[in-house]
Amino acid sequence: MRSFVLRRAARADMEAVARLHRHVRKACLPYLPELHTPQQDLAFFEQHVFPASTIWLAEDEGQVIGFAVFKQDWLDHLYVDPAWHSRGVGTALLTTVRQDAAELNLWTFQENGQARRFYERHGFRAVELTDGSGNEERTPDALYRWTRNQAG
Template sequence: MARFTLRRAALPDMTAIARLNRHVRKTCLPYLPDLHTPDEDLAFFQEQVFPTSEVWIAEAGVQLIGFAGARLDWLDHLYVDPDWHGQGVGSALLSAVSDNRAELNLWTFQENAQARRFYERQGFGLIALTDGSGNEERCPDAHYRWIRHQSRPDQR
């Protein structure tokens, strides 16, 4: 297994996080519309994510390879560089953000079969499917929930 480390994100990490977010969305979710500029992505993380969320990053040396952001009982972001898929990065990030939580909810796109399989393997259960009218991309999505007493997100 490849070696990587986890740590809490700091403000200087924001630019790399916004860049990785854009890269993963373009590479793994090509069906999504590109609604924002890179500067708007950075502003989103600066103004909305970092002030309200617990953000963890995964690094291989000095390279950012993944990040997760959670607030209250919601996992809002879990993105892993495609070159690192299947190497435990997503599971490790999920475990870090779930460590002190009794429950986590998330939204993922219905078309994102890889993410849906990942979350289901981690013990998340499907709550609802929507037509996408509630998200800015207007793509059908799926609401998942994990509850601590049912399983642990770091289980496979």
């Protein structure tokens, strides 16, 4: 089995992160509308994500295979290349993000059963379900929360 490494992202990683974000959404979330171009995705990461967040990458032989984006007590993104699903990449990224956190919150789409099962296995609990009117995709979502005290 091949191994991967984790490291903090640098601005030079921005294009690879934006590409992986788009790839995973298309492959794993086909029910979502495609609202942005690849250039708009890159601009979003450049203007909003990279300047305001801490980003951890998982790499295999220099290729980004997963990433986690967080700030304060929010996990804003956790994406893993589908070829690397069920190989510990998501767990490693999540463990790194939670290392110093007392609490983490995140949104995921209700229809994303794979993500919901992943987060529930890692101690997150659904605390709110919405009709999707508050997200850009207008797709029902779920708010999840993990706290260190709850996790034991």
